[in-house]
Amino acid sequence: MLDGCRGHDGDERDSGVSVAMPGMVARRPRAIKTAERYEVASFILGRGDLGGPEGEEVLVVCSGAGASSAVSGVAVGEEVIVVGRLVPRSAARPEDDAFELVADAVLARRGAGAVTTAAEPRIAP
Secondary structure (H helix, E strand, O other), X not given: OEEEOOOOOOOHXXXXXXXXXXXXXXXXXXXXXXXXXXXXXXXXXXXXOOOOOHHHOEEEEEEOOOHHHHHHOOOOOOEEEEEEEEEEEOOOOHHHOEEEEEEXXXXXXXXXXXXXXXXXXXXXX
16 A cells, blocks of 8 residues: 655745654554644654554654545554654653654555544634
8 A cells, every 4th residue: 555645835845854764653543634634644653563662653644635544444453564764753852762664655555354443523713
């Protein structure tokens, strides 16, 4: 399965380091579609073993048209490859600074009997 994440805002798309990162979906994907039809979706990408150290996980973010459908098709524990850019994110405290993976595409390898998550409810004004 190949799902694209398009329509990144600002200069995020032009900054950061381009990567193709394999891993497992570590937490349930989240998706929001606003009343204005803007979509943002995210999930946590782990290194391959669920329940591993949290410091080795990366937040994957998709935005724009089709973002919610791109991540609603993946489930916790599913193997994926995310193609995108690593973008630094500053936190209130320097020790909490992290990287986000701004996704251009999410490729998922389906296992036998894979169950996907349902789309989350739409947010109204």
